[in-house]
Amino acid sequence: MNIDNKVVWITGASSGIGRALVKELAKYHCNFILTSRNCDKLIELIQELQYPEEKYLILPFDLMDYKNLPSLVEKAVERFKKIDILINNAGITQRSLAKETAIETTEKIFALDFFAPVYLTKLTLPYFNEPGNITIISSVAGKFGSPYRSTYSAAKHALHGYFDSLRAELHRENKIIQVLIVCPGFVKTNISLNALKGDGTLHNQLDEGIQKGLEPEYVAKKIINAIKKDKQEIIIAGLKESFAVFLKRFFPEILSKILVKAKVT
16 A cells, blocks of 8 residues: 555554654655644644644544544544544553453443444544555454453454454455554553553553563554555564464463463563
8 A cells, every 4th residue: 555645544643652653654744633632742743743734633532532533533524535544543451450440440441442443443434545544553462361451452352353344344345445453562652651450540650561662663664564565464562472472373271371370561
């Protein structure tokens, strides 16, 4: 897929992988629709890039309030008339035992990690230009579950089921819209700081695995390369996480034994 000058909507664009994607895609002179709760950081990013005013639209929004997404989509379509690439990047993780996770916390995680990307995709599909691309930032947690990630992993597994099905349906309808599912491992972002504990309060700690994780810029380049090559799924992770995915597929009982004893951060 040629991504030069395409209309790209990125959620969670103010930090981490989302921010890195904006900076990398700016090299292709893309037109941006940028969504995040933090409007100031979006403005700061645009100013840093010195991006032309006519080539971006900032739409601050809390995606946990996904039921009000129709008005957001109207503003985006009014501005650019079409969408070429949608990158569902916004998300939140968890640091709590399943038995200690309140149902309200489970609902919050699913609201942002599953229902928001699903609904935004449904709302934008009628406006997609072809060839187009829908990218889902999942996780290696969408491949296997580990302690302290029960709800997060469940939401990511749900994404795989939904968007694998959507890919097949679009193909049957002869739509030239690729669906890419991205499974990162540990990435140096604020994700653990913003993780929810069982009672819904913030974890507010930078975990060891995150500190030693991949750079967001590296991950962004891998994602963009996968979009250009029409990939369906990619894993971008360190050796341990990649090996865990391998074990889950071919030797699930061995992985299960490892996870029981593993230090999980």
